[in-house]
Amino acid sequence: MMLRIKRVPTVVSNFQKEEVEEDSRHASGCGRNCFRSCCLPGAKLPMYAFKKMNKIEVEKKSAGSENKEPPVRFLGSLLLGEWEDRMQRGLFRYDVTACETKVIPGQCGFIAQLNEGRHLKKRPTEFRVDKVLQPFDENKFNFTKVGQEEVLFQFEPSMDNEAQFFPNSPIHIENSPSVVAINVSPIEYGHVLLIPRILERLPQRIDQDSFLLALYMAAEAKNPYFRLGYNSLGAFATINHLHFQAYYLAVPFPIERAPTRKITTTSRGVKICDILNYPVRGLVFEGGNTLDDLSNVVSDSCICLQDNNIPYNVLIADSGRRIFLIPQCYAEKQALGEVSSEFLDTQVNPAVWEISGHMVLKRKEDYEEASEENAWRLLAEVSLSEERLREVKELLFEAISCSMEEDNSVTQNILKDSDVGPQSLEDVDSLKGSHPAIMGLVFEGGNTLDELSNVVSDSCICLQDNNIPYNVLIADSGRRIFLIPQCYAEKQALGEVSSEFLDTQVNPAVWEISGHMVLKRKEDYEEASEENAWRLLAEVSLSEERLREVKELLFEAVSCSMEEDNSVTQNILKDSDVGPQSLEDVDSLKGSHPAIMSV
Secondary structure (H helix, E strand, C coil), X not given: CCCEEEECCCCCCCCCCCCCCCCCCCCCCCCCCECCCCCXXXXXXXXXXXXXXXXXCCCCCCCCCCCCCCCCCHHHHHHHHHHHHHHHCCCCCCCHHHCCEEECCCCCCCEEEXXXXXXXXXXCXXXXXXXXXXXXXXXXXXXXXXXXXXXXXXXXXCCCCCCEEEEEEECXXXXXXXXXXXXXXXXXXXXXXXXXXXXXCCCCCCCHHHHHHHHHHHHHHCCXXXXXXXXXXXXXXXXXXXXEEEEXXXXXXXXXXXXXXXXXXXXXXXXXXXXXXXXXXXXXXXECCCHHHHHHHHHHHHHHHHHCCCCEEEEEEHHHCEEEEEEECHHHHHHCCCCCHHHXXXXXXXXHHHHCCEEEECXXXXXXXXXXXXXXXXXXXXXXXXXXXXHHHHHHHHHHHHHHHHCCCCCCCCCCCCCCCCCXXXXXXCECCCCCCCCCEEEECCCCHHHHHHHHHHHHHHHHHCCCCEEEEEEHHHCEEEEEEECHHHHHHCCCCCHHHHCCCCCCCHHHHCCCXXXXXXXXXXXXXXXXXXXXXXXXXXXXXXXXXXXXXXXXXXXXXXHHCCCCCCCCCCCCCCCCXXXXXXXXXXXXXXXXXXX
16 A cells, blocks of 8 residues: 655745646756756856864864864854845745744743744645655756755865865866755755755665765754754655755754663764653764764664665754654654544644754644643654664664674674663653762753742752852753752862862863863863763762752752742652762652752
8 A cells, every 4th residue: 555645845946846847858048047957067156165074073173183264164154144145135935034933831842933934825745655765756846956046055075175165166067066055945044955966866865975974064063053954755855855954043952952871882982872751762873983983873774764664854963963863653644544633733744853842833823822742742643662663773773783793893782771661751761870970950840930940049048058069050041950069179178189180270160060171281171081071070079978968958948948938849859869970870850840850
């Protein structure tokens, strides 16, 4: 049985048509200034030639090297500058900067946008959703039919391994350039398409070269709020011509904030984790000895999914350092009539951005009634079952093992401890590990901002009154607050801090404790490592026993203040035992509003 769904296709180009073009002739002078052989001879576009990286050195200079500043700021000046130029020239179908956007109240921080212009005046079209790999069809819309004015620049590796910018570079047809083009129906500011080797007319399927190109683009942007996404066929890609999407949104995505549990680290340094406490099950990849290592593990996983006809979405986050891979089944369930009309009526197509927590809503009533519960329930429909995900992971790990064995890598026991419990709003799995770490508390939630503020400020007052030094970090636009009692200065005064740390002259205050290490000597900067930072911060932390005493003081103080406000904090210490703090061990506390958790 062939599975199809009807949906309103996204118009990504002003030259895109609803009907299949009957006349595919492209004689000289077609008049469209398109990206085909009829119009390309003599055409020129800006070209950004990026520097290839060996080590993952995003936003960092490798020890002993002097990295030259790029000739033009890739994100701020080039990509966004060219994008704004096209906006001023009226090439977009609507002004996305005028779309209403809000963060939905709740623990996850889902983002809702009202985008009524994205589907207006379009009729639904049938899309086949039961085949992830489909041959390229020249008769359907593809990116060679866009206007040259919609293409911002060429994006190619540098020939001399230094970033270069050429404002007026010829388009070499025989080399099939990779290009960055606007999406004329943008979801957010700076919404663009990365089209690898555009003239090769590749179908929508990831290969190693194209995925590495996408990672280089994320790394070149050097901004964690500029993310790339990929949708396979069957997972709400509607154009069967290889492309990635990207845009800028200066707020954390909920999926980026979700806790993870480590499954394994490959011998090439790539860590693979399960996503926990999130409505959609999936995997996170990060690390790697080189950018190629990370790219190859993820692209091999994507190729495995494609070859096994499993639809999926990919989010490239944190300037290319973290990659989320989400197998999904929503379109299949939709085609089988297994999705309720409640969700179908919203016309929300849960592709990579929606799965990541950015909900693009098309009806005003859905935007006004948006809630964390509704977003969670919709995304839960996207997720594979726990049993099905286990089967998919077995396929993936077998594929990764094969590819890594060719590189003399080992992935034995890759499935050990990889069970993921039910994904729900109330179910958080804890992570286990072995290295000592700094300890403290996290506060979030509350029915009002005053409630959150009062609980934290009462805790601070209690520490002050009991002569306990502490640091506070207010994060996530005020939604999460980290409270860290500390003892480094006391230990320093007592002569209990080793000269190794004293010689660095680092004073571990709130920024250092939060992970931003301000170093004062060049040798410390060049020799900086995660282990060194971790060992220094471990000197800051109270002992587990001392922290337990401090928490008893805090919870007594919080309980008193909340009783005066007719609030209840009974059982606030229930399940609050904290095991050994480590790189991979986080223990959460269950209580009333706001939630209080151990770091």
